[in-house]
Amino acid sequence: MTEKPAPTPAHTRAAAPTPADAPADAPTSTSAPIPTPTPAAPPDQPPPRRRSDSTREAIVVAARERFAADGYERATIRAIARDARIDPSMVMRYYGSKEGLFAAAVSVDLRLPDLGTLPRGEVGEALVSHLFGLWESSDVLTAMLRVASAGPAGAERMQATFREQLLPAARQTCPDPEQVATRAALVASQLLGFALTRYVLRLPPSVALSRAEIVAWLGPTVQRYLTAPSP
Amino acid sequence: MTEKPAPTPAHTRAAAPTPADAPADAPTSTSAPIPTPTPAAPPDQPPPRRRSDSTREAIVVAARERFAADGYERATIRAIARDARIDPSMVMRYYGSKEGLFAAAVSVDLRLPDLGTLPRGEVGEALVSHLFGLWESSDVLTAMLRVASAGPAGAERMQATFREQLLPAARQTCPDPEQVATRAALVASQLLGFALTRYVLRLPPSVALSRAEIVAWLGPTVQRYLTAPSP
DNA sequence: AGTTTAGGCCAACGGGTGTTGGCCAACGCT
């Protein structure tokens, strides 16, 4: 059998209830792959939801799964297209290139809580708990982590996420402008490191931990990196 | 020009003064039918240092660099062979396959210190300091980490290193058989996580840290994971 | 000397990849 029992295109399947995060427009770019996520979006009158939007979504969802599971190189466009039940050429049509697809698939908003409003002693546990929930709810972060380990291109995206999201959040608990970068990097090292052992390397003891245990172990570490006096 | 000014083969160049760390023997670990090039090796009479040994070394050294810099897929056999100044087919002759080469290139002995003999309060800093020195002295560990992030095959090798080297060492400070695996995994998450941000993702604040700062920040964390009462 | 063997290069094969252009069916409009 050549595996073709379901020619049903993507838009036939129920459009996933995920909140349409990736616009992915103007993907053609050779050396500077990052497309502006929402270039022309008049805030009034949201666009009338074309039929192809669900296909775009299906592609991005499949891409996230494949990137998270297989890394950048092994996640082939053909495999992603097969998962999304469409032709590989559609991926090129919509996202311009494999890098464009990756950029669209892995743009994420960490929605970090406002650390300034929390009790001083709880920011560590709150951060760990929040990030853990995010990591378990989708594989965007795993995809980003995996690809970031695969080469400088992916690493740059992780650097950007660190710089634009984690670093400002850390600034709210430690106003010292020198220390804040160091402390944020230490926090990142512990959070990314645990995600690495649990979701990528799959060290058995790391996989076995419950949410409560993770928060209880990692929370104080993050707390110390953020608020303890520098050694 | 097709870049061929130096046909000098590998053994012409000075054999690197590296202390011959990699045995590079019996690379068949997963399921590779490697034809052992030197089948008869009597344990007495240390082998007469064939001329090809320096070539083997050159290949492994180049492979480590390439794997550490580019990851598994992007580190092509052709590029490794070019770095080692030999033909790609020689890599196949000596290591059987790309996986065999990788297995030979990243077999590492962490030489972890005997944690039982150290003062109780210093095991964390000692571990961090030791691992940091190892990581800076060669790119074996970076190569292993990068490839481990690229797919289940590489991850398995990292699991093995964890299981066979870090876990026994951790057992010397915490004899509780249940807790030791968890604690070792936490230690791994922090150590690998920092190595990730510093050597792979290259987050600037992480790269900027000095050895003393790293030990002072990470040491207490590792210490707590190893010896503090479970929360 | 002559012969054997190890060390090395060359050219190629088969397969998989990202990417492209052309063709076709279904929908939306007047």
Add this chain to the structure above:
DNA sequence: AGCGTTGGCCAACACCCGTTGGCCTAAACT
């Protein structure tokens, strides 16, 4: 109805990869 646009598929191209087998040089041995 007729016609243009949108959404989609197919077949192919060009490239690069891991891998193979044959041939050749230079060292090692007798």
